[in-house]
Amino acid sequence: MPLIKVDAEEYYDNMERLPTDLMDQVLALTKEFDPAKYTSSDVVRALEKDHLLPEDFAALLSPAADPYLEKMAERARDETRRHFGNSVCMFTPIYTSNYCTNQCVYCGFNCKNQIHRAKLSIEEVDTEMKAIASTGLTEILILTGESRTMSDIEYISECVKVAAKYFSSIGMEVYPMNSDEYRYLRDCGADYVTVFQETYDPKRYAELHLGGPKRIFSYRFNAQERALRGGMRGVAFGALLGLGDFRKDAFSCGMHAYLLQRKYPHAEISFSLPRLRPCISNEKDDNPVHERQLLQVALAYRIFMPFAGETISTRECKDFRDNIVGLCATKISAGVCVGIGGRAEEEKGDEQFDISDPRSVEEVRKALVDKGLQPVFNDYVRV
Numbered sequence: 001m002p003l004i005k006v007d008a009e010e011y012y013d014n015m016e017r018l019p020t021d022l023m024d025q026v027l028a029l030t031k032e033f034d035p036a037k038y039t040s041s042d043v044v045r046a047l048e049k050d051h052l053l054p055e056d057f058a059a060l061l062s063p064a065a066d067p068y069l070e071k072m073a074e075r076a077r078d079e080t081r082r083h084f085g086n087s088v089c090m091f092t093p094i095y096t097s098n099y100c101t102n103q104c105v106y107c108g109f110n111c112k113n114q115i116h117r118a119k120l121s122i123e124e125v126d127t128e129m130k131a132i133a134s135t136g137l138t139e140i141l142i143l144t145g146e147s148r149t150m151s152d153i154e155y156i157s158e159c160v161k162v163a164a165k166y167f168s169s170i171g172m173e174v175y176p177m178n179s180d181e182y183r184y185l186r187d188c189g190a191d192y193v194t195v196f197q198e199t200y201d202p203k204r205y206a207e208l209h210l211g212g213p214k215r216i217f218s219y220r221f222n223a224q225e226r227a228l229r230g231g232m233r234g235v236a237f238g239a240l241l242g243l244g245d246f247r248k249d250a251f252s253c254g255m256h257a258y259l260l261q262r263k264y265p266h267a268e269i270s271f272s273l274p275r276l277r278p279c280i281s282n283e284k285d286d287n288p289v290h291e292r293q294l295l296q297v298a299l300a301y302r303i304f305m306p307f308a309g310e311t312i313s314t315r316e317c318k319d320f321r322d323n324i325v326g327l328c329a330t331k332i333s334a335g336v337c338v339g340i341g342g343r344a345e346e347e348k349g350d351e352q353f354d355i356s357d358p359r360s361v362e363e364v365r366k367a368l369v370d371k372g373l374q375p376v377f378n379d380y381v382r383v
Helices: 022-032 040-048 054-061 063-084 122-133 153-166 179-188 202-208 217-221 223-229 246-263 291-304 318-324 361-370
Strands: 003-006 009-012 087-097 139-144 169-173 192-198 234-239 268-272 309-312 331-333 374-376
Touching: 009 217, 022 217, 022 246, 040 054, 040 063, 054 063, 054 246, 054 291, 063 291, 087 122, 087 169, 087 361, 122 153, 139 153, 153 169, 153 179, 179 223, 192 217, 192 223, 192 246, 192 268, 202 217, 217 223, 223 234, 223 246, 234 246, 246 268, 246 291, 291 309, 291 318, 309 318, 361 374
Parallel strands: 087 139, 087 331, 087 374, 139 169, 169 192, 192 234, 234 268, 268 309, 309 331
Antiparallel strands: 003 009
16 A cells, blocks of 8 residues: 655555644653652642643652652542542453554564464354343443454444444444544444554654554554544543653653643543553563552543543453552453453454453452442443
């Protein structure tokens, strides 16, 4: 497919180019962000404010904030209760294909990896989704490997249509698309789009993405804006913490969400909190970002954007997940399988990464109740 030069990057000719400077704004702010310059006074000042500015958010992400995690947790809990009450939404992902054209060095689906590739038929998708719906869940997240050949728009649209039979809220975490494609999938029943930028450092990004359309940093960066222009109800942001400087990636991710929210005030915004996990590409479980640092990022997101959702995935262990819900996380996955299929029948294809928390939907629901929280299976009614 022909490539077109845009802003020092080569775009495939089917890639939409938005008239936006959002990426330039975020990268400029991140270039100015020096975590070492903040002091205890900066952190205290930020925590005393009712509404935080980007400079306050930066202070909460700095090393100077580490001694104040308890105070940050208190503030985060108050903000969570104020905006979300005592509820925690539950959902699960379904992986329908692991074919991928990208060469991401940290991912199990890397096109160079020798794994068992598979793709569910639409009939198998229906069987899997019916099994998931029987657990009581009404929200699902559809995922595929990033291959426009093996998981084209029509295939994804059929998956969405099947999901609409069983679920009231349908999210997608697939390859970035154009505005008109997002609009088409919205019309089919999808309403939420998640895209991880992985790392917001363009140099590091190029080192980690050795081939495929995902190499084009700016096209991926602008995916959430294209999704909103396509009429999606909401978008989720995430940096895969551990790929680069986690403080700078978290700051960039926060600013990305913050600036897009200001541009599209109607949009529902949320953060995901993924860390690197072992996979076939890297079997070591030695993430440089520790749980305490992940907690700091999660608390800073909540205090800076108190109305934004936060999702904690099964990349994290049971104890961490149980402790962060109600504190700042507002959504939790359960009954998770990251291989292809695996609910109604045995998995057909290999997993993207190793999960840490294999609990069922009922086990996670009970854990929430035991903590005095309210599990929510349905927080959105389609009209």
